[in-house]
Amino acid sequence: MDYSLLWLNRKPAGTLPPWAGRLAGEVRTPQGRAALRELEQALAPHRDTGPALRLREEAGEGEGYRCVREGENLILTGTGRGLLYGTFSLLRRLTLGDEAFPDAERPAYPIRMLDHWDNADGSIERGYAGNSFFFREGKPVCGPRTRDYARLLASVGLNGCCLNNVNVRGESLHLLTGKYNRELREIGETLGEYGVSLWLSVSFAAPLEQGGLPTADPRDPAVRRWWQETCGRLFAAVPDLAGFLVKADSEGRAGPHTYGRSQAEGANLLADAVKPHGGSILWRCFVYNCTQDWRDGKTDRARAQYDTFAPLDGQFAENVYLQVKNGPVDFQIREPVSPLLVRLEKTKCMAEFQLAQEYTGQQRHVCCLAPVLKEVLDFRGPAGKVKDRISAVCAVSNTGGDFNWTGHDLAAANLYAFGRLAWDPDLRAEEAVREWTRLTFGDDPRVTGTVTDILLRSREVYERYTVPLGIGWMCVPGTHYGPSPEGYEYDRWGTYHKATCREIGVERGPAGTGYTAQYGPELGRMYGEIGTCPEELLLFFHRLPYAYRMKDGRTLLQRIYDDHFSGCADAEAMAEAWNTLEGLVPEDAFLRVRERFAEQVRSAREWRDVINSWLYRLTLIPDERGRTIYL
Ligand code: GCU
Numbered sequence: 001m002d003y004s005l006l007w008l009n010r011k012p013a014g015t016l017p018p019w020a021g022r023l024a025g026e027v028r029t030p031q032g033r034a035a036l037r038e039l040e041q042a043l044a045p046h047r048d049t050g051p052a053l054r055l056r057e058e059a060g061e062g063e064g065y066r067c068v069r070e071g072e073n074l075i076l077t078g079t080g081r082g083l084l085y086g087t088f089s090l091l092r093r094l095t096l097g098d099e100a101f102p103d104a105e106r107p108a109y110p111i112r113m114l115d116h117w118d119n120a121d122g123s124i125e126r127g128y129a130g131n132s133f134f135f136r137e138g139k140p141v142c143g144p145r146t147r148d149y150a151r152l153l154a155s156v157g158l159n160g161c162c163l164n165n166v167n168v169r170g171e172s173l174h175l176l177t178g179k180y181n182r183e184l185r186e187i188g189e190t191l192g193e194y195g196v197s198l199w200l201s202v203s204f205a206a207p208l209e210q211g212g213l214p215t216a217d218p219r220d221p222a223v224r225r226w227w228q229e230t231c232g233r234l235f236a237a238v239p240d241l242a243g244f245l246v247k248a249d250s251e252g253r254a255g256p257h258t259y260g261r262s263q264a265e266g267a268n269l270l271a272d273a274v275k276p277h278g279g280s281i282l283w284r285c286f287v288y289n290c291t292q293d294w295r296d297g298k299t300d301r302a303r304a305q306y307d308t309f310a311p312l313d314g315q316f317a318e319n320v321y322l323q324v325k326n327g328p329v330d331f332q333i334r335e336p337v338s339p340l341l342v343r344l345e346k347t348k349c350m351a352e353f354q355l356a357q358e359y360t361g362q363q364r365h366v367c368c369l370a371p372v373l374k375e376v377l378d379f380r381g382p383a384g385k386v387k388d389r390i391s392a393v394c395a396v397s398n399t400g401g402d403f404n405w406t407g408h409d410l411a412a413a414n415l416y417a418f419g420r421l422a423w424d425p426d427l428r429a430e431e432a433v434r435e436w437t438r439l440t441f442g443d444d445p446r447v448t449g450t451v452t453d454i455l456l457r458s459r460e461v462y463e464r465y466t467v468p469l470g471i472g473w474m475c476v477p478g479t480h481y482g483p484s485p486e487g488y489e490y491d492r493w494g495t496y497h498k499a500t501c502r503e504i505g506v507e508r509g510p511a512g513t514g515y516t517a518q519y520g521p522e523l524g525r526m527y528g529e530i531g532t533c534p535e536e537l538l539l540f541f542h543r544l545p546y547a548y549r550m551k552d553g554r555t556l557l558q559r560i561y562d563d564h565f566s567g568c569a570d571a572e573a574m575a576e577a578w579n580t581l582e583g584l585v586p587e588d589a590f591l592r593v594r595e596r597f598a599e600q601v602r603s604a605r606e607w608r609d610v611i612n613s614w615l616y617r618l619t620l621i622p623d624e625r626g627r628t629i630y631l
Helices: 030-043 080-096 144-155 170-175 181-193 221-237 263-277 301-312 370-377 409-423 429-441 445-465 515-519 521-528 535-541 556-579 587-619
Strands: 023-026 053-057 065-070 073-078 111-115 160-162 197-202 241-246 280-284 320-325 348-354 392-396
Touching (some): 023 030, 030 080, 065 080, 111 409, 144 409, 241 263, 263 280, 370 445, 409 587, 515 521, 556 587
Parallel strands (some): 023 053, 053 073, 280 320, 348 392
């Protein structure tokens, strides 16, 4: 096989409970059969009589399962999907030697999915793990890897995937219009066996681009009819299709604003078209002015999504989910939680995370995002926590055609943790990371201790040697890898820090752009006042002099210097810690990760020196501790 099965490589071993020796069950659905197959493969049942694991399949759509002991037997009950999740949970617990099976479990959200930014030509936008395994040479492809991908997803509780890039271009435009129905149907069926629904990104301008109509205006009856007819044909040909993901009025793509219509009119047009087929629309909120004049000091990109969507609360059809990035700007290493995730009352929201590490080291640096996911899910807004208010979750996938799926072996922890937290947002980040480590590398405490420690520190380490305190956007334009402190300053993207020789940051409190008010009075006050603003977000919310005193008495500038020195030293320490695992983890994985660490350390030093030198040259204030800063 030319790829690894990641955490599915490890099977239950040692003394298994008596019921593991015999399997019994009547299963009817593809998912029920898949559950039985997984159990057979993992447990190798060898008895015809005696205690058994019995599967009882129920009809219906639910995804939960129940697990009870009857004497020495274990009975697993649920729909086919429920049996599948129960099976993977059981196998995980057996492998980890965890005796305490829950009596019943069900997922927190009905949609828990990965968004692939895969293009029809096989490339992946912001992909860092090889080419697409869904598309080759302009066509969707289905093969053994498709099934194993679905197994991996189901094994952590995920139930959907969007096949293609939100920026729909080239041959991908034809996914909607019938040219690839056969391939899509096959992929849909294969994923469906493991309860994974198929979604497609579509272009809002499709009636123009494909339909030959003169407009894509949502109020135009011909446009409406075109969408309805196109959906009628597509859903009939691809029965496993769950709906569409749409990036409209965003970064140059057409949308309802093109025709003077609201985001709700645009989303509802598509929602009406997919509704007869049980479909839903995932409508992205990544709408902002990407042709801003950097000289315009009034416009604040962080405000844009809330300003556009909050006034429309209540106007979206019930099969529309607003897909909201976790922060108000764009997947930086530290951003506050998007206010849309806590302030919409009458609209279904889907939180969007980015496992593809576009701004967080591109799967060459270790950067475990489980703490970020947790931070967002646990964030408490005026009417409750994000995890209790959202209706769905998704993440931009970090997978590709590489042997290890995620480029960096340790980046697979992000995929695993996302699935586990999407199923159960109450799980602790540490638990998810520890589970992944043990399932991947086994139970040697030296390995689990070192790997979980590296993973759990990695986000904060990365933050320190790159852009601490919420500064954001000092990366190389375009590629977004490596430092370029003024790379985005005089550009059109609305991502500025406006550093002078005295001050840095954008003021977003009441005296500035007023962004903090989007959180409501209490949180708005907390973020808006410098003294109560959490320090890790200080430069996201405020413009401050370098002489500003942090809580521990250091100046702001000294804190930034210190973060770069200590972050870089910690990256070096993590690389050394990994080296102690030689001989304790499989050699190929050891070598792959060691190579990535060499690049991480090189890049961390570059970040440290470029940012520190740049600040020193601007301010001429030296490091109080006299460490090397280059002139
Ligand atoms: C980022 C990313 C783009 C992507 C966009 C999006 O800006 O750099 O490649 O298309 O996000 O989320 O739509």
